[in-house]
Amino acid sequence: MNNIVYTYGNKIYLNITNVCPCRCEFCVRNNTDGLGDMGSLWLDHEPSYDEIKDAIDNFDFTGYSDVVFCGYGEPTCALKKLLSTAKYIKETKNVKIRLNTNGLSDLINKTENSAAKMEGLIDAVSISLNASDAEKYDSIVHPSFGLKSFDAMIKFTKDAQKYIPSVKMSVVDTIGEDEIEKCRKLCEENDIELRVRTYIK
Numbered sequence: 001m002n003n004i005v006y007t008y009g010n011k012i013y014l015n016i017t018n019v020c021p022c023r024c025e026f027c028v029r030n031n032t033d034g035l036g037d038m039g040s041l042w043l044d045h046e047p048s049y050d051e052i053k054d055a056i057d058n059f060d061f062t063g064y065s066d067v068v069f070c071g072y073g074e075p076t077c078a079l080k081k082l083l084s085t086a087k088y089i090k091e092t093k094n095v096k097i098r099l100n101t102n103g104l105s106d107l108i109n110k111t112e113n114s115a116a117k118m119e120g121l122i123d124a125v126s127i128s129l130n131a132s133d134a135e136k137y138d139s140i141v142h143p144s145f146g147l148k149s150f151d152a153m154i155k156f157t158k159d160a161q162k163y164i165p166s167v168k169m170s171v172v173d174t175i176g177e178d179e180i181e182k183c184r185k186l187c188e189e190n191d192i193e194l195r196v197r198t199y200i201k
């Protein structure tokens with residue numbers, strides 16, 4: 001059984017990579033091997049585009065209206081495959097496509113504007129804000145790129161607002177009320193909706 005496509009709630013999820021440059025304190029990967037109907041989201045190898053396409057072709061999309069790129073890794077670590085897959089889904093299915101991301105694609109892919117490449121392919125993006133400043137972000141997310149990651153994530157979010165119809169940020173409810181308020185203010189200043197997520201144990 002492939003573990004590229006899985007469902008959770010009423011959405012289809014695509015687990016296209018296990019690679020991630022971060023080690024978030026609250027990463028679901030630390031606590032459980034699987035989500036939804038999938039036993040394990042650990043891939044035995046990084047899937048090729050053809051393997052992802054096959055997994056999609058073999059899944060019955062009937063009754064689903066949303067597909068989310070979100071698995072046990074950062075989807076933009078496989079940016080080329082992510083974009084090709086989104087294009088294929090746009091051409092063959094009648095669903096909205098959302099990307100859940102850490103927002104570090106520009107650093108990961110050594111590019112100036114990843115968000116522009118997503119125009120017309122990704123309908124909605126949810127970016128993990130995680131903290132209200134670079135130091136706190138670094139202490140929670142532990143990105144391999146260090147302190148510059150926070151600004152890169154904010155830049156990606158602002159770029160996304162130009163190219164992607166729906167842009168939201170998220171924090172996990174365990175960061176504390178003060179931090180949640182600061183994150184809320186940061187989002188308000190940038191006209192971004194903030195979602196406070198419940199920590200999945």
Ligand code: SF4
Binds near residue numbers: 020022023024026071
């Ligand atoms: S960015 Fe996502 S996949 Fe990577 S460590 Fe953080 S929560 Fe886990």
